[in-house]
Amino acid sequence: MVESAETFPKILLDNVQKFRRSKTAIREKGYGIWQSYSWQDYHDHVRDFALGLASLGFKRGDKLAIIGDNRPQLYWGMAAAQSLGGVPVSLYQDAIERELEFILEHSEARFALAEDQEQSDKLLSLKQKIPNIECIIYNDPKGMRNYTEPFLMAFDDVQELGRKFGEENPHYFEDEIDKGTADDLAVICYTSGTTGNPKGVLLPYHAVVDAARCFIEFEGLTENEEIMAYLPMAWIGDHIFSYGEAMVAGFISNCPENTSTVVSDMREIGPTYLFCPPRIWENILTQVMIKIEDAAWIKRKIFHYFMSVAGKVEKIRISNNPVPMGSKILYQIGRILVYGPLTDNLGMKNVQVAYTAGEAIGPEIFEFFRSLGINLKQLYGMTESCALVSIQKDGDIESDTVGTPVPGVDIKISENGEVLYKSPGNFSGYFKNDEATKETLVDGYVLSGDAGYITRHGHLKIIDRAKDVSKLNDGTLFAPKYIENKLKFSPFIKEAVAHGQGKDFVTAFIDIDYGAVGNWAERRHIPYTSYTDLAQKPEVYDLVDEAVQRVNKSLSEDEKLSNAQIKRFLLLHKELDPDDGEITRTRKVRRSFVAEKYETLIDALFTGKDKVTVDATFTYEDGRATTMQADLKIRDAKIF
Amino acid sequence: MSANKEPILKVEDIHISFGGLKALNGVSLEVNPGEIMAIIGPNGAGKTTMLNVINGVYTPDEGRIFFEGRQRPLKMKPHHVAEMGIARTFQNLALFKGMDTWSNIMVGRTQKMKSNFFSQGIYWGMSQKEEIEHREAVEWIIDFLEIENIRKQSVGMLPYGLQKRVELGRALAAEPKLLLLDEPMAGMNLEEKEDIARFVLDANEELGYTVALIEHDMGVVMDICDRIAVLDFGNKIADGTPDEIKANSKVIKAYLGEAEG
Numbered sequence: 060m061v062e063s064a065e066t067f068p069k070i071l072l073d074n075v076q077k078f079r080r081s082k083t084a085i086r087e088k089g090y091g092i093w094q095s096y097s098w099q100d101y102h103d104h105v106r107d108f109a110l111g112l113a114s115l116g117f118k119r120g121d122k123l124a125i126i127g128d129n130r131p132q133l134y135w136g137m138a139a140a141q142s143l144g145g146v147p148v149s150l151y152q153d154a155i156e157r158e159l160e161f162i163l164e165h166s167e168a169r170f171a172l173a174e175d176q177e178q179s180d181k182l183l184s185l186k187q188k189i190p191n192i193e194c195i196i197y198n199d200p201k202g203m204r205n206y207t208e209p210f211l212m213a214f215d216d217v218q219e220l221g222r223k224f225g226e227e228n229p230h231y232f233e234d235e236i237d238k239g240t241a242d243d244l245a246v247i248c249y250t251s252g253t254t255g256n257p258k259g260v261l262l263p264y265h266a267v268v269d270a271a272r273c274f275i276e277f278e279g280l281t282e283n284e285e286i287m288a289y290l291p292m293a294w295i296g297d298h299i300f301s302y303g304e305a306m307v308a309g310f311i312s313n314c315p316e317n318t319s320t321v322v323s324d325m326r327e328i329g330p331t332y333l334f335c336p337p338r339i340w341e342n343i344l345t346q347v348m349i350k351i352e353d354a355a356w357i358k359r360k361i362f363h364y365f366m367s368v369a370g371k372v373e374k375i376r377i378s379n380n381p382v383p384m385g386s387k388i389l390y391q392i393g394r395i396l397v398y399g400p401l402t403d404n405l406g407m408k409n410v411q412v413a414y415t416a417g418e419a420i421g422p423e424i425f426e427f428f429r430s431l432g433i434n435l436k437q438l439y440g441m442t443e444s445c446a447l448v449s450i451q452k453d454g455d456i457e458s459d460t461v462g463t464p465v466p467g468v469d470i471k472i473s474e475n476g477e478v479l480y481k482s483p484g485n486f487s488g489y490f491k492n493d494e495a496t497k498e499t500l501v502d503g504y505v506l507s508g509d510a511g512y513i514t515r516h517g518h519l520k521i522i523d524r525a526k527d528v529s530k531l532n533d534g535t536l537f538a539p540k541y542i543e544n545k546l547k548f549s550p551f552i553k554e555a556v557a558h559g560q561g562k563d564f565v566t567a568f569i570d571i572d573y574g575a576v577g578n579w580a581e582r583r584h585i586p587y588t589s590y591t592d593l594a595q596k597p598e599v600y601d602l603v604d605e606a607v608q609r610v611n612k613s614l615s616e617d618e619k620l621s622n623a624q625i626k627r628f629l630l631l632h633k634e635l636d637p638d639d640g641e642i643t644r645t646r647k648v649r650r651s652f653v654a655e656k657y658e659t660l661i662d663a664l665f666t667g668k669d670k671v672t673v674d675a676t677f678t679y680e681d682g683r684a685t686t687m688q689a690d691l692k693i694r695d696a697k698i699f
Numbered sequence: 700m701s702a703n704k705e706p707i708l709k710v711e712d713i714h715i716s717f718g719g720l721k722a723l724n725g726v727s728l729e730v731n732p733g734e735i736m737a738i739i740g741p742n743g744a745g746k747t748t749m750l751n752v753i754n755g756v757y758t759p760d761e762g763r764i765f766f767e768g769r770q771r772p773l774k775m776k777p778h779h780v781a782e783m784g785i786a787r788t789f790q791n792l793a794l795f796k797g798m799d800t801w802s803n804i805m806v807g808r809t810q811k812m813k814s815n816f817f818s819q820g821i822y823w824g825m826s827q828k829e830e831i832e833h834r835e836a837v838e839w840i841i842d843f844l845e846i847e848n849i850r851k852q853s854v855g856m857l858p859y860g861l862q863k864r865v866e867l868g869r870a871l872a873a874e875p876k877l878l879l880l881d882e883p884m885a886g887m888n889l890e891e892k893e894d895i896a897r898f899v900l901d902a903n904e905e906l907g908y909t910v911a912l913i914e915h916d917m918g919v920v921m922d923i924c925d926r927i928a929v930l931d932f933g934n935k936i937a938d939g940t941p942d943e944i945k946a947n948s949k950v951i952k953a954y955l956g957e958a959e960g
Contacts, residue, residue, distance in 0.1 A: 090838035
């Protein structure tokens, strides 16, 4: 590991010194083959592109907006901007125009790097409104032949300019890198924001580099790790893992062919270090279960038997007790028959460390993967801390906490129950938003906005967003996300919104998981035509009712939350969608928006009605849309 | 497009009949290099018959066919026509359903394989080099048509729209001088149609393929084609640019019937 260098471009130069062409830095699957680039190639591409940018007038402090799927060229773009003392700003590739417009304008980016025609089109359509964008560079030339805009350039052409510029200014690249210091701004990450406009989190080099080093030391990572770079580049998670840690440790990031091939690409690579949000773990588990139900009888029996063995063994392992001999032997047989082949199929055979973060994960899901022998751990972090706050330590796992503070991080709980932390990865402020900075960064501590507490064993437990925690009329603590997450642990429930602030009891909107419930319905020969139709089937209500009862039962066991059981619920006629503004891109519910949009539904839940009519818009495949009225049933749930 | 160039394909005065039915009655057509040309017409007008005559499935009773300026015999086996550089797709899919996408596209390379069965078997020398070239070409097409995720799926399991795309891929794999597409968008939804239209345009503009296609969707034809020939009951009734065809009274009559009075 390189200890001395303090900025990523300097670390890149060190990596070239150390590895040259002998070691792969980044791979991308293209034309069916993994195309590898050594650290020397990485450096050369970054240099050529950086010099190309310089010849186009990119100055120190300029921002480079980056939009697209994970591609080596986009990572090189980041490093190139940083080499020149500039700042990369990544955008979510599926963000809607309004969000893009805000960030592009707010960041004052003069240059933009887009992956392909699709992303370039988005930028071009916004160009009129955002005069600060002067130059758009695209990576994939496919479909771009008829674009004649003079400010539009191909990545390769910019590199060609760079090579010419380099001949005339041979030391420019190294000189510019030399000027960088640890206090310089490394990157601006825009947070999706559940309320209002996104905020630009300013992360200096010392934060990003130190956070990356903390991760590497904590997990004992080496230059031989393989990771999949498949999460949105705009997300701090990907930035830290696929860019930051990969640079500092010198390990390999693998960019999948495209978003639809991630699973098979991952199987080919066999990553050793893996980072997935809970949603992906859930999806994998759902897929496994669907496939097992389709398997032959004998396979199904073997699978369920050995998974129950693994589940028992994992419970003993988590409690740090010795596993009895009999179970040990059974587990080893299970490894040969089930766990080994299954993890191999999922591409997780080589995983040494896997994280889940961003949201709470269901204990069943968490324990399922751990019981297979995958070292899955929970991590708590935010953009404001470069994702570094607390991680579960090997051998010290609790399925409902996010572990202990990473060495170097200090955690405090404020009087009103909010989690405060001081991390090496702490940000320096929000871009052009001093007010928010003052509110969030107090005496070196970040006010996380999360409500939580420290358990007896010193683990941090997160309950909900602090501002969302409120009280029912009888004074019972109402933590909507805590309830929603418990609901979402059911494989049949995709999304849920709990209501109860200032009310007498708790009610919920529930979104079914179309895939899982659809599959379930097909097996029971329940015909359905659409999501709306399926959601309103009495059988589906019964199915969800069971899940709600399980949640109520577990809430009843907690004396603080026993009165916050779900009394009434309804199944929504549509899936909550970021395009409709109901949830954020990172799938967090926008509560006030939902409360406003579905006011009539909420009213109906809290009055005695047994159904409510809603206007639903349907879009056909040919693009036509019609509005129809749908009746949503309301169900009373059993209280314990 | 390139009016002064010699047409890549020229058929003159083609007659063919099945029993008493005259399917084509003295039809002449030209396809110029670099253009997208459409053959349209009501059902039973003889469009598919025309494609079958061009690629050797049918032997016309009379007429002359010129390809790249040279007259070819009227009776010719389809695979000989393919060797000349004419590839086609079919109205009803003709894929190997049990094989995966990759293999189906590789089939399109068959005409280009030079080394014999035995040297391919030991994978040595020329055949090794050749194999790598062919694989590269197939992967290039997979990338072009954006079907990476179904590379290893058997095509019989794929949705119809994707099967059509695989078939287009197989035709492209032959690197033809002339690409014949028989209703490439039949039975597709709007999104799938737009996809195929984009690929046909890309194949034409970016890769330089000359395309002749049959299509029922007038919107697509008018949008992407340089020139249109209209057949009706085995006769050519019009030939020209989309705008000319739109204004042609004979065409309107063939499609909409004659106005009363």
